[in-house]
Amino acid sequence: MSMPLAPNPASRRTGWAAGLFIAIFVLGVFYAKWDPYYLKAFYVASHHTLGASIVTGHHPGAPPVGLSAAIHYTVAYFKDIWIALVVGLLVGAGVQTLLPTDWLMRILGRRSVASRGIALAAAVPSMMCTCCSAPIAVSLAKRQVSYGAILAYWLGNPVLNPATIIFMGFVLGWNWALYRIVMGLLLVGTAAWLGDRWGKANDLEAPPPVVDSEPPSFGRFLRVLGKLAAGLLPEYLVIVALLGATRAWLFPAMSPALGHSLGLMLILAVAGTLFVIPTAGEIPIVQTLMGYGLGIGSAATLMMVLPAISLPSMAMVGQGLPKKLLLTIALLVVLMGILTGLLAPLVL
Helix, strand or coil: CCCCCCHHHHHHHHHHHHHHHHHHHHHHHHHHEEEEEEEEHHHHHHHCCCCCCCECCCCCCCCCCHHHHHHHHHHHHHHHHHHHHHHHHHHHHHHCCCCCCCHHHHHHCCCCCCHHHHHHHHHHHHCCCCCCCHHHHHHHHHHCCCCHHHHHHHHHHCCCCHHHHHHHHHHCHHHHHHHHHHHHHHHHHHHHHHHHHHHCHHHHCCCCCCCCCCCCCCCHHHHHHHHHHHHHHHHHHHHHHHHHCCHHHCCCCCCCCHHHHHHHHHHHHHHHCCCCCCCCCCHHHHHHHHHHCCCHHHHHHHHHHHHHCHHHHHHHHCCCCCCHHHHHHHHHHHHHHHHHHHHHHHHH
């Protein structure tokens, strides 16, 4: 009579580690995103606004460049995003320490439509801004999953955020929401495809696959969390403050005479790609500036480029992805913003 096999200790460790990761993700995203956005949706549906623009307030232009502008913007920005940033760091540390490498590589490690699609499917319920999802993107890069999957997750979070799209429908109109979905899918899909093509072109330079050198443990999770925060946050804080200080240079004071020029669309495509905003921040920015004369083309450009990436998020993700690839993605965002603006008068 054979004796039953004892549970494998390694399997038990993998099981509790995966369970802890799921708990961190679900509870963190529920607290930071799902619950507050569910409640906010009722307010937005009845008032058709998300409040003042974080860039200009209720005014046509940003405050003068200086220390005061930096402090006010940095405080307002972090007041809005700090909980989600903490969740992003926790999930990023979990990706590095709690998920088995062989599972990650099977799901997200291939340069394929399937890996990109799974990463995008994981991004949609995360609903993070580009900076809060950056620690997770960095952690995925450290686990050496495909570039396409990393970019699908990183850009899919802000661009295809379902809460943002619902808010956009209530505030700007459902034609805007549908347009965001169509152009957002085109942007994220193209970026992810370019990422996989980049990886294929650099196969000879790729390092060998990562193996789990240490078993999952809570102590290791805390060590990686501390290292991730120390490596990402200082530079991030400085860049956010600098952008807040100089936002008057990036976004000209709006007037009807300026708002419909093609040149403005080009300026805003670049400025919006570099600038950093909290989740759904593009909606009150567009709503406010349109009230002062911003044309529909430039408004659609901002709608696309503002949430997609930013200079702070690129600085963070640059610790995991090649700098030239990130510059290529930034150029793609600018061009997609211009295309979105040019087509907007025909479809909105």
